[in-house]
Amino acid sequence: MFYTPGFYDRGNFTFQRNMQNFQNIPPNFPLVPPPPPPVTPFLLTPELSDQEYIKKFENRIPVTVKKKINKFNISELHNKLHTLVLSLNNIKNQECMLSNNINTLSEEEWNSTLNNIKENKNVIESVTAQLSSSYLDMSRKLVAKRTAKRLRLKRLKKERKREKREQIKELEERSRKIDENLQKIKDDIQRVKQEEEAKIQADILLKEVIKKKQDAKKSIAKLEALVKLRRARQNTARGRGQEVSDAEATNFQNSIERIKKLWEIKLLAYEKEEAESRAQMEQTNKQKDSSTLVEKEVKRNLLKWRKALFGGVLYPQVDFKGDMATFIDVRSHWDRYIDGSEGSTPLPMGWVVPSSKTVTT
Numbered sequence: 001m002f003y004t005p006g007f008y009d010r011g012n013f014t015f016q017r018n019m020q021n022f023q024n025i026p027p028n029f030p031l032v033p034p035p036p037p038p039v040t041p042f043l044l045t046p047e048l049s050d051q052e053y054i055k056k057f058e059n060r061i062p063v064t065v066k067k068k069i070n071k072f073n074i075s076e077l078h079n080k081l082h083t084l085v086l087s088l089n090n091i092k093n094q095e096c097m098l099s100n101n102i103n104t105l106s107e108e109e110w111n112s113t114l115n116n117i118k119e120n121k122n123v124i125e126s127v128t129a130q131l132s133s134s135y136l137d138m139s140r141k142l143v144a145k146r147t148a149k150r151l152r153l154k155r156l157k158k159e160r161k162r163e164k165r166e167q168i169k170e171l172e173e174r175s176r177k178i179d180e181n182l183q184k185i186k187d188d189i190q191r192v193k194q195e196e197e198a199k200i201q202a203d204i205l206l207k208e209v210i211k212k213k214q215d216a217k218k219s220i221a222k223l224e225a226l227v228k229l230r231r232a233r234q235n236t237a238r239g240r241g242q243e244v245s246d247a248e249a250t251n252f253q254n255s256i257e258r259i260k261k262l263w264e265i266k267l268l269a270y271e272k273e274e275a276e277s278r279a280q281m282e283q284t285n286k287q288k289d290s291s292t293l294v295e296k297e298v299k300r301n302l303l304k305w306r307k308a309l310f311g312g313v314l315y316p317q318v319d320f321k322g323d324m325a326t327f328i329d330v331r332s333h334w335d336r337y338i339d340g341s342e343g344s345t346p347l348p349m350g351w352v353v354p355s356s357k358t359v360t361t
Helices: 013-024 050-060 074-100 107-130 133-205 207-240 246-310 324-335 356-360
Strands: none
Touching: 074 107, 074 133, 133 207, 133 246, 207 246
């Protein structure tokens, strides 16, 4: 056994320092941290077995549902029936041709025709072999289903058209009501303006009569004020003890009454004149309004006739839509029906009647 001499001597400071450091470490202090617990792969818990884990994993896989492909379709049936009909018609035509040309055909032509008939028969047999009872039943179901679908789509299309027509009708009715309301508002505004203008015009025309009437009222009011003033002065004089003549008072009162009566007669005449003038002006305004209404009604009827005859909002004399030749041709056909003889019928309402000079020329 070998050892280093002087290993435990005081001169070995390194060992002594290390021993001192080890002695200074507190007790129960782990030098190395403990390792972490083992992790189970794929989150496998010990409670699940392998079969259960596989079953759980299979359940997570999405299942793709395959659509059932229908082997029967109407187009295929249509092609088969079309082939049958063509083959049968070919056989009939060839048979008719053979029966008609039995003495003229050569042996080669006869044999080729028979071969064609056999080929058509083979085609018919092959197609009829495919048309089994189950195939025909399925085809009938498909045809019935397709027919029901077409009827349903046709019904839906008719319903959509009907709803569209109703919507268009409602919109037209709504626009018509809006136009009527707007026209009514315009007529009311125009009527109010006309009434205001008529009132202003009446005030201008009746200015002299109104002034005379106001002067008469002012004169009557002044006479009444004079009567009240004389009575007040008489009462004041009596209060002072002065003598008041009753005869003078009576004469004054009679004079005032006569003058007042004259002014009242004039006032009645002025009022009567004003009433007559206003009535005459109202009658004139009513006639103007009626003539204006008649003109508006005539314009509306003309617009209705133009729309009924030519349609649209464009003027028919310029609406040739870029084709002048067709426009002239249509107008010439229209002009052929114009007849100025006595037995001819009159033009419809709203048409412009030509003048006599135009007719003669």
